[in-house]
């Protein structure tokens with residue numbers, strides 16, 4: 001198996017080389033901009049195992065566990081080694097978290113919100129470019145730096161290459177149909193994919209190349225697609241494998257929805273904005289249900305998946321609004337699906353494993 005360094009180790013090494021760490025909440029933000037200011041973005045998707053009572057003092061019980069856990073993690077010192085916090089406004093809950101941090105909790109680190117447009121029109125692109133410029137100015141104020149266009153472009157090209165490698169890993173996953181022993185499990189595959197959340201792009205490229213060269217992405221299993229926000233708790237991936245399923249693609253906010261396409265604009269701000277605007281459909285960026293349906297249908301066709309597992313976080317309103325219609329549309333074209341809702345901090349309920357097993361039996 002390929003060794004993936006831990007987050008703490010990665011942060012320590014980056015700091016030893018004079019860099020700083022930015023804790024970034026979900027979902028979309030311009031990675032290259034942060035790297036141009038010598039910040040390593042390290043993403044905070046929860047994490048699952050924290051004492052949530054600390055966040056509960058500021059949040060209503062019906063706010064999702066991603067936000068509850070992130071706030072609790074911060075309050076228990078989990079973000080102490082970071083120098084900056086960025087809160088993209090993906091949804092009302094994250095927008096609320098941004099306000100709580102700025103107005104009440106007031107952590108030691110500066111907190112910068114990052115607003116996202118809800119469409120793909122020219123106005124949306126212009127809005128996002130203004131947001132990226134505002135973030136540039138904020139980063140400039142706290143660092144005293146002003147990276148020029150060449151530096152920005154260099155960082156953009158490295159991030160684009162890392163995104164191409166991410167795409168290549170996914171392609172290998174569904175193309176490799178070899179049945180021999182020694183194939184990586186669903187969990188092992190997602191450990192590699194999700195290292196994009198904290199590894200510097202240069203290191204992720206090396207890890208992807210090594211994985212593509214040395215690992216067996218094939219293996220037996222009923223091919224399925226997962227959709228939702230994040231595959232946490234990650235035990236779900238082993239549970240699917242043990243029930244006979246192979247996850248061949250996903251529409252997760254943390255993974256598949258961030259296979260950003262490479263750009264061609266020579267204006268670095270426009271190129272960073274375009275990458276986010278042109279990413280795969282995402283309800284938090286205002287994508288229509290029809291776009292999400294077409295995307296999932298195409299993923300099923302291309303990967304040969306036999307069904308979709310919607311794996312959502314409890315109280316995630318953006319996902320829940322789309323689901324009934326989206327599942328109906330898939331059903332009408334003969335694509336079966338199942339919906340499982342979890343709290344990322346809870347152990348995987350036995351009932352969930354039973355439902356996954358039953359769903360996979362139907363697909364056999």
Ligand code: SF4
Pocket residue numbers: 026064065066067090091092093094229284313315316317318319
């Ligand atoms: S899980 Fe849903 S509600 Fe929670 S932060 Fe993510 S998008 Fe927002």
